Amino acid sequence: MEKLKLIDYEDPGCGDLYATPQKLFDELNSEFDFTLDPCALPHTAKCDRFFTQEVDGLVQDWSGDRVFMNPPYSQPNLPMWIRKAYNESLRGALVVCLVPSATSTAWWHDYAMKGEIRFIRGRIRFDGANGTAPFSSALVIFRPLDSNA
Numbered sequence: 001m002e003k004l005k006l007i008d009y010e011d012p013g014c015g016d017l018y019a020t021p022q023k024l025f026d027e028l029n030s031e032f033d034f035t036l037d038p039c040a041l042p043h044t045a046k047c048d049r050f051f052t053q054e055v056d057g058l059v060q061d062w063s064g065d066r067v068f069m070n071p072p073y074s075q076p077n078l079p080m081w082i083r084k085a086y087n088e089s090l091r092g093a094l095v096v097c098l099v100p101s102a103t104s105t106a107w108w109h110d111y112a113m114k115g116e117i118r119f120i121r122g123r124i125r126f127d128g129a130n131g132t133a134p135f136s137s138a139l140v141i142f143r144p145l146d147s148n149a
């Protein structure tokens with residue numbers, strides 16, 4: 001079992017802390033009506049209900065939620081988060097994942113390709129970053145098992 005890499009909150013350059021632009025979140029929220037942000041800090045949380053590293057969103061129950069997930073992108077964290085997202089969808093959650101469009105990775109093939117994929121046009125300027133991201137992004141949408149949500 002992979003061990004989670006803890007994030008240093010004191011490091012302002014840590015990409016794992018960069019936040020989703022509010023405009024992008026608002027557009028998605030108008031479509032999905034999210035109830036949970038499972039990986040956040042209080043000042044970047046996109047939903048009233050959110051989890052931080054201290055309570056560890058990876059071990060919490062998301063099954064009754066409509067989830068917006070922009071996880072830490074560093075290794076080995078990202079594969080652990082997308083696996084959690086997929087598994088929670090099997091337990092009833094709807095999970096929209098904002099992730100790098102990393103189509104050659106194992107996690108993309110093992111998990112992302114089980115969801116609905118929407119490639120994002122252009123590159124995102126994450127809040128906290130100095131410029132636009134040096135990678136392309138995609139949305140991976142895991143709908144609850146046996147549901148049309």
Ligand SMILES: C[S@@+](CC[C@H](N)C(=O)[O-])C[C@H]1O[C@@H](n2cnc3c(N)ncnc32)[C@H](O)[C@@H]1O
Pocket residue numbers: 004007015016017018019020021037038039040041044045046051052053054055056057058069070071072073
């Ligand atoms: C890319 S940021 C996204 C922040 C915010 N959710 C957003 O979309 O703007 C990832 C966040 O995950 C948090 N995080 C890291 N490990 C976590 C864990 N085990 N449980 C919950 N949150 C965690 C980090 O502190 C960071 O704020």
